[in-house]
Amino acid sequence: MRAKSFFQSEHDFIxxxxxxxxxxxxxxxxxxxxxxxxxxxxxxxxxxxxxxxSIEGVHFTLNRHPPRAVGHRALARSLSxxxxxxxxxxxxxxxxxxxxxxxRGWVEGFFDGLLALARRxxxxxxxxxxxxxxxxxxxxxxxxxxxxxxxxxxxxGARPGDRIFVSGRLGMAVRGLRLLxxxxxxxxxxxxxxxxxxxxxxxQCALGRFLSRHRLATAMMDISDxxxxxxxxxxxxxxxxxxxxANRLPIPSLPDSAEALELALNGGEDYQLLFTVPASKVSQxxxxxxxxxxxxxxxxxxxxxxxxxxxxxKTRTLKPQGYDHFARA
Amino acid sequence: MRAKSFFQSEHDFIxxxxxxxxxxxxxxxxxxxxxxxxxxxxxxxxxxxxxxxSIEGVHFTLNRHPPRAVGHRALARSLSxxxxxxxxxxxxxxxxxxxxxxxRGWVEGFFDGLLALARRxxxxxxxxxxxxxxxxxxxxxxxxxxxxxxxxxxxxGARPGDRIFVSGRLGMAVRGLRLLxxxxxxxxxxxxxxxxxxxxxxxQCALGRFLSRHRLATAMMDISDxxxxxxxxxxxxxxxxxxxxANRLPIPSLPDSAEALELALNGGEDYQLLFTVPASKVSQxxxxxxxxxxxxxxxxxxxxxxxxxxxxxKTRTLKPQGYDHFARA
Numbered sequence: 001m002r003a004k005s006f007f008q009s010e011h012d013f014i015x016x017x018x019x020x021x022x023x024x025x026x027x028x029x030x031x032x033x034x035x036x037x038x039x040x041x042x043x044x045x046x047x048x049x050x051x052x053x054s055i056e057g058v059h060f061t062l063n064r065h066p067p068r069a070v071g072h073r074a075l076a077r078s079l080s081x082x083x084x085x086x087x088x089x090x091x092x093x094x095x096x097x098x099x100x101x102x103x104r105g106w107v108e109g110f111f112d113g114l115l116a117l118a119r120r121x122x123x124x125x126x127x128x129x130x131x132x133x134x135x136x137x138x139x140x141x142x143x144x145x146x147x148x149x150x151x152x153x154x155x156x157g158a159r160p161g162d163r164i165f166v167s168g169r170l171g172m173a174v175r176g177l178r179l180l181x182x183x184x185x186x187x188x189x190x191x192x193x194x195x196x197x198x199x200x201x202x203x204q205c206a207l208g209r210f211l212s213r214h215r216l217a218t219a220m221m222d223i224s225d226x227x228x229x230x231x232x233x234x235x236x237x238x239x240x241x242x243x244x245x246a247n248r249l250p251i252p253s254l255p256d257s258a259e260a261l262e263l264a265l266n267g268g269e270d271y272q273l274l275f276t277v278p279a280s281k282v283s284q285x286x287x288x289x290x291x292x293x294x295x296x297x298x299x300x301x302x303x304x305x306x307x308x309x310x311x312x313x314k315t316r317t318l319k320p321q322g323y324d325h326f327a328r329a
Numbered sequence: 330m331r332a333k334s335f336f337q338s339e340h341d342f343i344x345x346x347x348x349x350x351x352x353x354x355x356x357x358x359x360x361x362x363x364x365x366x367x368x369x370x371x372x373x374x375x376x377x378x379x380x381x382x383s384i385e386g387v388h389f390t391l392n393r394h395p396p397r398a399v400g401h402r403a404l405a406r407s408l409s410x411x412x413x414x415x416x417x418x419x420x421x422x423x424x425x426x427x428x429x430x431x432x433r434g435w436v437e438g439f440f441d442g443l444l445a446l447a448r449r450x451x452x453x454x455x456x457x458x459x460x461x462x463x464x465x466x467x468x469x470x471x472x473x474x475x476x477x478x479x480x481x482x483x484x485x486g487a488r489p490g491d492r493i494f495v496s497g498r499l500g501m502a503v504r505g506l507r508l509l510x511x512x513x514x515x516x517x518x519x520x521x522x523x524x525x526x527x528x529x530x531x532x533q534c535a536l537g538r539f540l541s542r543h544r545l546a547t548a549m550m551d552i553s554d555x556x557x558x559x560x561x562x563x564x565x566x567x568x569x570x571x572x573x574x575a576n577r578l579p580i581p582s583l584p585d586s587a588e589a590l591e592l593a594l595n596g597g598e599d600y601q602l603l604f605t606v607p608a609s610k611v612s613q614x615x616x617x618x619x620x621x622x623x624x625x626x627x628x629x630x631x632x633x634x635x636x637x638x639x640x641x642x643k644t645r646t647l648k649p650q651g652y653d654h655f656a657r658a
Contacts, residue, residue: 011562029375033566034483035413035550036379038476041370046358050365051422051471053458084364093380095424095469129382135464140424142380142471147367154363221364233340237362 005104006132013130016108020115025124027090037126039091041146048145048152050081056136062102064180067109068116069199070139073269075114077224078143079121079203080271084222085154086212087147089121089205094128095140102137110139121205151212153275158219158238160302162276165285167204167292169250170227171260172197174267190253201271207289211275216284220275226268229320231306234274242306244298244318265308266321276300334433335461342459349444354453356419366455368420370475377474377481379410385465391431393509396438397445398528399468402598404443406553407472408450408532409600413551414483415541416476418450418534423457424469431466439468450534480541482604487548487567489631491605494614496533496621498579499556500589501526503596519582530600536618540604545613549604555597558649560635563603571635573627573647594637595650605629 007013018032025031029038041047054074056062065073075092082089094114098107118125123143176198179191187195204222211217219238223230227249235242251260277285285294301307306318336342347361354360358367370376383403385391394402404421411418423443427436447454452472505527508520516524533551540546548567552559556578564571580589606614614623630636635647 030481030483034485035410036377036416036474038375038377038414038481040375040478043372046367046369047376047473048365048367049420049422049456049471049473051424051456051458051469053424053426053460053469055426055460055462055464057464058460058462081364085367087365091378093378093471095380095382097382097384097467127378127380129380129469131382131384131387133384133387133465133467135384135386135467136462138426138462138464138467140380140382140458140469140471142378142422142469144376144378145365149369152359152367154359156363 007104010130017111017125020111021125028124028126031124031126037091037093039126039144044149045146046149046152048082048085048087048147049142050078051140051142052077052081054139054141056099056138062099062106062137065199067106068113071110071113072117072200074139074141075117076201076203076271078141079205080222080224082143082145083203083205083208084220084273085145085147085152086208086220087145087152088209089123089143089145091126091144092118092123093126093142096128097131097133097138099137100132100134147212153208153212153217153220155219155221155234155237158234158240158276158300159278160240160300162218162278162300163282163296164231164242164244164298164300165275165277165294165296166223166227166250166272167207167289167294168270168272169252169293170223170270170272171252171263171267173201173269174263175252194252198269201269203271204273204292207273207292210289214284216277216281217275218278220273223270223272223274224268226266226321227274228265228318230274232320235300235306238300240300241303242298242300244306244308246308246310248295248297250293250295265318336433339459346440346454349440350454354419357453357455360453360455366420366422368455368473373478374475375478375481377411377414377416377476379407380469380471381406381410383468383470385428385467391428391435391466394528396435397442400439400442401446401529403468403470404446405530405532405600407470408446408534409551409553411472411474412532412534412537413549413602414474414476414481415537415549416474416481417538418452418472418474420455420473421447421452422455422471425457426460426462426467428466429461429463476541482537482541482546482549484548484550484563484566487563487569487605487629488607489569489629491547491607491629492611492625493560493571493573493627493629494604494606494623494625495552495556495579495601496536496618496623497599497601498581498622499552499599499601500581500592500596502530502598503592504581523581527598530598532600533602533621536602536621539618543613545606545610546604547607549602552599552601552603553597555595555650556603557594557647559603561649564629564635567629569629570632571627571629573635573637575637575639577624577626579622579624594647
């Protein structure tokens with residue numbers, strides 16, 4: 001195998017990445033280049049910390065995923081966690097174990113995609129770690145955000161009788177993934193938007209802040225592994241169950257509606273928000289927030305189970321079938 | 330290859346790790362189990378953020394390194410970064426891509442070692458990410474610490490004429506690594522302490538805080554890649570050079586003193602502190618801090634180069650030869 005070109009040294013890499021990163025940001029005392037970064041948290045605020053890995057062969061491939069999309073998705077995962085708390089993302093650190101097979105062009109593309117999304121969300125890269133490895137590429141994105149003290153939304157606040165909402169359309173990202181690995185012809189407009197949902201997901205930070213600031217949601221999380229498994233997690237944390245209306249779910253437009261329902265229930269990586277709203281506040285939830293539809297898909301109930309009421313009026317228990325790394329081990 | 334036993338699901342893993350982690354800590358609002366963690370930074374303090382990867386085949390092996398040592402070393406790397414800023418470590422997040430070859434026993438041992446060290450430093454595990462992969466094990470440890478505002482020590486504060494100090498003995502960890510990969514007989518007491526230095530390095534957080542609180546150091550960093558390369562980084566950040574006295578270096582006790590000097594100059598992973606002290610404050614630096622020797626090894630100079638004055642009075646320019654991931658790619 002031909003050796004790919006790489007940065008000459010860690011010093012070269014840090015000089016390269018520093019040129020692409022703004023070094024001034026609100027609250028930042030010290031960014032890239034020392035043993036650690038130094039930041040200030042504004043008074044009256046709490047700090048939100050989250051970290052998410054993106055692994056070649058698990059979350060992306062070297063040959064099908066453009067490196068810009070890999071960088072975008074790696075940051076989007078963490079942005080979505082901050083969105084799910086109702087917070088504002090501020091600072092990122094990136095640990096990247098770059099495969100020898102990838103080369104400098106891939107590393108540059110990865111950071112181009114990541115930093116473009118960071119700029120849109122006013123996130124500053126303040127540190128990280130790098131290595132070159134024989135194994136697959138592994139990126140770990142650490143994100144620090146802030147939220148006014150007491151305003152963060154958790155998974156555990158839902159009460160029986162709350163209405164369950166989701167943002168956007170579910171199952172799009174997994175449909176995009178399937179198209180990416182199987183398509184042979186030019187994609188239709190619908191396929192293009194599914195590919196975009198997979199390659200360049202849009203975290204819902206503004207929506208998360210809106211729901212938190214107006215105290216509309218009792219519980220919130222992001223849908224990263226699939227509605228069926230993530231709703232199970234929210235219900236478990238809150239000690240409730242749920243009843244979902246299948247015909248209310250915002251499913252992908254597909255000829256086969258059973259397949260579309262299956263994608264919406266069990267497809268992961270949509271990075272939409274799942275949240276519960278007390279019945280008394282439902283009228284305050286707009287039908288759209290900045291173009292993104294907000295859909296009521298059901299109700300929380302006192303009983304532990306999650307039931308799906310299908311179009312023909314039948315009820316079945318929904319089994320969590322989204323992505324679980326350990327279950328697939 | 331036989332499939333190793335693993336956790337049944339992410340839910341099982343989170344339940345297991347949560348039982349091993351104290352859920353109450355100063356400033357902690359929300360720990361493991363939600364989309365992100367929530368913490369408070371005490372008023373008048375800045376937040377320190379750092380992240381360090383530990384990669385199978387780069388930083389450790391599955392067959393030679395006990396999993397407890399791998400976990401200990403993974404956290405020690407980040408603790409040492411907080412020490413180098415003069416801060417106090419508080420919260421950790423762990424991203425672990427566990428190899429299918431490792432199995433549950435390895436993951437448990439890794440966390441046992443990591444959490445034992447965390448307890449000693451009063452660090453609370455507040456989150457992370459996990460995956461099971463076909464490739465090598467990769468752990469990324471994220472550490473958040475605090476430091477009184479304005480007291481953090483950087484690499485950039487050294488001025489010509491400052492005295493250069495190191496803590497502990499240098500080259501021990503790399504000697505331990507060589508013994509680990511080559512030894513065939515029972516280790517001598519000296520070899521045992523080198524093995525200990527490699528497998529269970531002791532980060533110098535208390536020393537870092539002492540130097541920062543008493544404003545003794547003008548610049549500080551930890552020695553993670555080797556004295557020759559790390560001193561080069563400190564000098565570059567400060568815009569100075571250095572003159573080192575070879576016979577002052579705290580080298581390992583070995584029959585071959587040239588080999589011992591080479592280990593001390595270029596061996597990595599000692600996680601000792603390298604710091605500069607104005608000549609006027611040298612008398613305030615104790616010869617030992619909690620059993621750890623503090624040794625003056627030279628002086629910073631205005632000229633850019635780093636010179637090594639050898640025992641026979643000759644001077645040679647020291648080339649940075651420590652570990653650089655990109656240079657080895």
